[in-house]
Amino acid sequence: MLTGLNPENTANPYDIAGKIHNDILDAYLTGYHTCSTIAQVSQKVDSISALNNDLLNLGTSSPVIYGDIQEIIDSPQTALEQAIANSPMTSTAKDCLSGFMASMLLWQDDDYSVIHQSIISFEASVLSNAEFSNEEKRIILTTSSITRYAIYYTKERKDKDWETSVGNRVGAVQGAVANSSTAVKRSTVAGIMIQNLQTQ
Template structure:
């Protein structure tokens, strides 16, 4: 089982020659897809203690769960942001992190409108090296292919990807922080989706692009931006 997704992630932490090459997708064969879908889901939790920024993913899920438990659905960016702020204020772990940057509503709306394009532009404009940009882009672009697969298999391969990032001597500490914060939120988001009994939540490109945009500042901003873009995309 663990071998199924290895090919999907093997190239993710490898440098790509062209900084602007953001079109590669990691394929999965039909036979591999059928094998994954035929297996029983392995019951695991979403954590990765080796990822120093794992708490961002856990906080993301806690706040999202609290938000979706509310009976009133907000339709405007101001209303969604206000409710996220109210819930976040009660989250002790989040309050212990560096304060998030003020949300850029215009950028969030752009992410909601054109999430894939914005993900590419966010990475292109980031201070990361070409290798780090491509590694994060290819990882984020692979997430949709994993939705619906047993979470245990997906989790183990994301852990492998993160181990490759942690051990990559070419990436700076700041590049690792951005990538590992983003991957932590993606990993926990996929777990949230797999456990959601009413199946009314799916991890969107907006959710991931928001995470990357926010991670360029800090973990708290990554959580807030990911939640805001993801919830607005869903609404």
């Protein structure tokens, strides 16, 4: 258990997205649900999400597209590259988000305090970047918030066989292009499905 450190970054205006991700994940895992298909997991996440007022305040989420989740499961790196390439961002913002995702692979074995500080520094650079539009900042900062909280969840639950993977972050990127609410749901469903496959 991590002591004295929590995953938040109040400087990130989309910090709530990561918090909601962990709240929904917690509700799902503590309910000991035995969903095995993308449709079942998605429906259960929807029913949990409907009770989360913070998520409702983020706006109406787009439905989870089962084929997109399957692509994340089958080939997370390709799905990530496609999600970034197909986003409406400028090439500079796409490069920024791609670089952040690549960095996560380098940081994953570090202590959470180091990862947390690295992500907060990244978020500060995004916030101060005058080249990025508000929408580009929203997509990048929603993704980084969910990533920061998801990694905290992994580190906190070491003893409980929960792993987060690139799939979880791909779901965040895919969903963030639509809106922050969709990012939370898609990331959660992708993460649970990949976890299910690892523990079968």
